[in-house]
Amino acid sequence: MPSSTSSSPDGADERLQEQFDRTIARDQRVEPRDWMPDGYRKTLIRQIAQHAHSEIIGMQPEGDWITRAPSLRRKAILFAKVQDEAGHGLYLYSAAETLGADREDLVERLISGRQKYSSIFNYPTPTFADVGVIGWFVDGAAICNQVPLCRSSYGPYARAMVRVCKEESFHQRQGYELLMTMMRGTEEQRAMVQDAVDRWWWPSLMMFGPPDDDSPNSARSMAWRIKRHSNDELRQRFVDMTVPQAGKLGVTLPDPELRWNEERGRHDFGTPDFTELMRVIKGDGPCNAERIGRRRAAHEEGAWVREAAAAHAAKQARREEQEKEHAA
């Protein structure tokens, strides 16, 4: 549907605000052309844009392995997975557009570094085991984050998440299967898997964001039911889900504090280095410059394709117009 950017300032129209509050309270969905508070719209645009950017940048760490995948089977799987990430980015950009965001502007904000994407994609993928661990950890963490977002209060975002979640399960399973295959291989391959696990574990835990007492926007997002669970709750779920999988696989998670807590019925685990998270988000991760540089180059080098397609469309439209005139 065409989007509308018109909205009254907060509190200016109490009736609209009440209607909006009632929609949220009844757990109904807010739809694109409904009135919504400016803060809700801005928060959503920021969150959906960052989410979209993460999917698009997320194509790169694994994309590096497409030409070097060890078999045609793995290459085809990886291709399909990276193509899915592009698709997820596009679902999300469309959702952001229903809020009045401008697509070109979003791309510009990403490649100029004004809008962020998930810190996890700023880590390198030096071995093929990284492809497996990304599927297992990073897509597993994404599932923890995204399943509750399928019930997010904003309709187009929730619907995009339903589609994404259906596809994400393939991503996680192909990663785990890849790792199982490597674990059945040589000593060297097993060491490669353990090394990748050691490098990705903590950055994966950081994906859930800062701890709850240091997450300024969380409470408001939860009140608006954009988010359903706190960062720490989702992080805990991810740990509880992953520990038995690690056991089955035969790898060790690199956390000496990790242990089952009988009383809580959940795992205790160490605290990720949140100063590292902040540093990487601010731009000082191992691959930030490379990721943005490559996205910018792809955008700039693709400009002629976009222009040619637009010129072709214009020519076709003119031709159709002329044919109609002749016929008349």
Added chain:
Amino acid sequence: MSGTNGQWPLYEIFVRSKRGLNHVHVGSLRAADDRMALTHARDLYTRRNEGVSIWAMRSDGIAASTPDEKDPFFEPSGDKIYRHPTFYDIPADVPHI
């Protein structure tokens, strides 16, 4: 043909998931022309056999009711409860009705 500020125009995509069902709105995308909208829609919305037919339509060609006038707009149907079968009392022992 391009939309505002040189961007490709926005299209709404509708997919028929199998024969016998309606086309259903699945989302939107940007494309330079109708043909590209269809091929992009195929790549974006039917990567896993989700559809047997696709409609792509320029978003600016859709006429839509506005949420602001939702109540008055749909009011004509609100008070006509006699349009529903349950409005009519029929004895329970009358068969097939």
